[in-house]
Amino acid sequence: MSYVKPAAVLEAMIETGAAKARLSVSQMILRGAMAGAILACATTLAYTAAAQTKLGIAGALVFPAGFVMIVLLGLELVTGSFALIPLAVLEKKTTLAKMAANYAWVMVGHLLGCALYAALYALIATKMGTDTSSPLVQTLIQTSEAKTVAYKQMGGEGMLLVAIKAALCNWMVTLGAVMALTSASATGKMIAMWLPIMTFFAQGFEHAVVNMFVIPAGMMLGANVSFQDWWLWNQLPVLAGNFVGGVLFTGLLFYVAQRGIKPSEERKPAANADAAPAAPAGKSA
Template structure:
């Protein structure tokens, strides 16, 4: 069978987090760069479909193709490493330290941003014939997204900031669920189907993804969006990154680790009551220190 049980895929999550902490800077940046670029192209694709058809749901339905491609190619998004690498630290894997986790996050952020910015520049050139004409309908839509998701939040002050943060939390709850879902199967088709569902949900509901935004907002600035780079950082990217971190580790990484890697002992049956049928839970190996 291609299905992987929860205790098995949680061990894979911890192993993946450990391997990412010790990955070379070169490989980490290359994989992050390609992930940012592919996800940016997927965002362009989704916006294009939405503009051409007038159906936002159809754009959301097709957006996950980029996520599936980058995952199957072994590339890394900031949202994914936010969930996986802390587990290696919590599990006390040999040599894993907080500075190693932070190093991984920093390198992945730089790589994702560089990849997304590369696509932003290329697409801005395409949408404007090398900045010789006004942006086409797709470019105008991207510029409008940038305004709505910066100035739109700023107009509401603290309430807007809280809304932005919570959209970041919910985003990585779904995105990291997609990352984990891919570990639940050993077949390509099973991985794709499992990933597709939560990624569709996050995009369709307009949650805030830090890496997608690394494309949308620089691109929007180049395409005439009425907001500043400071607006982008203060009223989107920074709160979104924090929300993505909280969402991934709080609602995906820690619950799975707590119940499947550190399963509590079974309750004893009351006197005179037969024990429930079925095999005992698989013992969990001790953490490596």
């Protein structure tokens, strides 16, 4: 069977986190850039599906395609790593310095990939800057403003709100990364990943990498959002919330729940109660 038991999943999480921390700087940037661009493309796919069907849930149903591509291709998504690398640190398979370096360089890659796709998509959506009537242009502008100035107008409560939405978001996103380890088959991985990613997107939670595309794209298209609005009222609190959600709600809780259990000890089959008792030594049955 392709199902991987939870204790074995925990071991895979730790080893995966350690492997991510060992990547070279160039690998982290390149893999992060590719992942950022793919997730940005999945975001515009979701917006297109919602616009065509007039149903927001349609976007949530197709958005996980981007996450699936990222995981199956072995690319780097910093939000998923928020649940994995800290466990490798706990098990002394890597260091805090290497964890921080991975997060920093992968985010550099995300920003590059998202910015490139945003620029290219803006040209497509506006027909090379000649037409801004597309509903998708307005969606990006409105979403960019809703993710920044709307929180700014709420003040401190807005800052807390965006952080909470980010923590809940990455609880689901990191579950997607972990669920990918619960199957040895590509089909099983895809189905397992799809469920939590669809859940987060459908509820409008805040994801740092998605926002690295949506907010700059909206700014390019004319959203009333400043660089300060972007980073102070969204990007930084969302990164903090994503980290808390990933490391606490998924990484540490799963680690505590499964720690000390060996994969070979999980659900050992009980002796058949209907079987005849074994014959005493030295006597025939």
